[in-house]
Amino acid sequence: MKQSQREYKRIVVKIGSSLFCEGDFTAFNALAAEIADLDKNQGKEMVVVSSGAIALGMSMLGLKERPKEMYMLQAAAAVGQNDVIERYRGIFKSKGCHVAQILLTRDDIKRERHLNARNTINALLKHGVIPVINENDTVSTEEIKFGDNDLLSALVSRLISADLLIILSDVDGLLDKDKKTIRIVSHITPQIRELACPTDKKACVGGMITKIEAAKITMASGIPCIIANGRHTNILASVISEPEKHGTMFIPKERLSEREHWIAFGTRPKGRIIVDEGAKRALLNKKSLLSVGIVACEGNFEAGDIVALSDRQEREFARGKVRIGSKELDKVKGKRSDKEAIHCDNIVLLD
Numbered sequence: 001m002k003q004s005q006r007e008y009k010r011i012v013v014k015i016g017s018s019l020f021c022e023g024d025f026t027a028f029n030a031l032a033a034e035i036a037d038l039d040k041n042q043g044k045e046m047v048v049v050s051s052g053a054i055a056l057g058m059s060m061l062g063l064k065e066r067p068k069e070m071y072m073l074q075a076a077a078a079v080g081q082n083d084v085i086e087r088y089r090g091i092f093k094s095k096g097c098h099v100a101q102i103l104l105t106r107d108d109i110k111r112e113r114h115l116n117a118r119n120t121i122n123a124l125l126k127h128g129v130i131p132v133i134n135e136n137d138t139v140s141t142e143e144i145k146f147g148d149n150d151l152l153s154a155l156v157s158r159l160i161s162a163d164l165l166i167i168l169s170d171v172d173g174l175l176d177k178d179k180k181t182i183r184i185v186s187h188i189t190p191q192i193r194e195l196a197c198p199t200d201k202k203a204c205v206g207g208m209i210t211k212i213e214a215a216k217i218t219m220a221s222g223i224p225c226i227i228a229n230g231r232h233t234n235i236l237a238s239v240i241s242e243p244e245k246h247g248t249m250f251i252p253k254e255r256l257s258e259r260e261h262w263i264a265f266g267t268r269p270k271g272r273i274i275v276d277e278g279a280k281r282a283l284l285n286k287k288s289l290l291s292v293g294i295v296a297c298e299g300n301f302e303a304g305d306i307v308a309l310s311d312r313q314e315r316e317f318a319r320g321k322v323r324i325g326s327k328e329l330d331k332v333k334g335k336r337s338d339k340e341a342i343h344c345d346n347i348v349l350l351d
């Protein structure tokens, strides 16, 4: 089915910090008004994932540069988050809508706990309230962090079985080498990644690469994702009515099961296993990973942990739940043994 023929009722919109950075809220106000209109008058169930806490907190505290210390970032977020919600409340109220604040950590949506968050969001939507979700920055430590709101928006979309995720950016989607928008992406290939992050990986904090990672999660959840320019007038209505014409659309695949999703995206990998070409081929053919195909192990992991699986070119192509911890694997890697490092049922291929 063409994406334009689908009905998008439950829509997650991700709004980034840039709309809160410049002291001019014209674009933000227009977007918030559009969200309220879609929710109130067009029969849509709108959910917002909004950044802005740290950006607004910095300006309220008179900080010119983004602090490096975690406690200062957390303090800025604590100050700014009120302002984020106030701004939504102001606009939504003028349109007859209510806003609800939801602050999440990664722990809140893990397998054992995710039902609380899901039920709350569903209840709010049922009552016509628009949830505005952000990471709970004031308490998020490295271990329980999402890290960026692109990832959060993708995980929220899956959590509530959204029909569409719209990630707003300040460019017209993913651009090719001639700066033309790529309209449709069906697979996240190395070339697509290269376009998203043409420079050294470490230099890309946020930006297009985290949006591509987010799209990968929604695609694997059976949910289409569109990256579009939040500064265009009526961008949401345009995207919803003609999804293939605005920004870049990432076509969904079959939805992974809960278990597969948890292995692939539910938690940060504890380490990485690099495999040789033969092992990669076997894994792509849904076989288990044997010690003989392992080239190297990185990180400290125990049996039961999730690890990334990469080829010799360091391209991650799968994730898996290991049977054997890193210490033992290090001893048997490259050797023939009947030990399975990861059973085939516990391996999920990434695009």
Ligand code: GLU
Binding pocket: 016, 017, 050, 051, 052, 053, 054, 055, 077, 134, 135, 137, 147, 148, 149, 150, 206
């Ligand atoms: N949660 C952060 C904030 O509200 C932003 C994180 C992000 O934009 O990726 O400032």
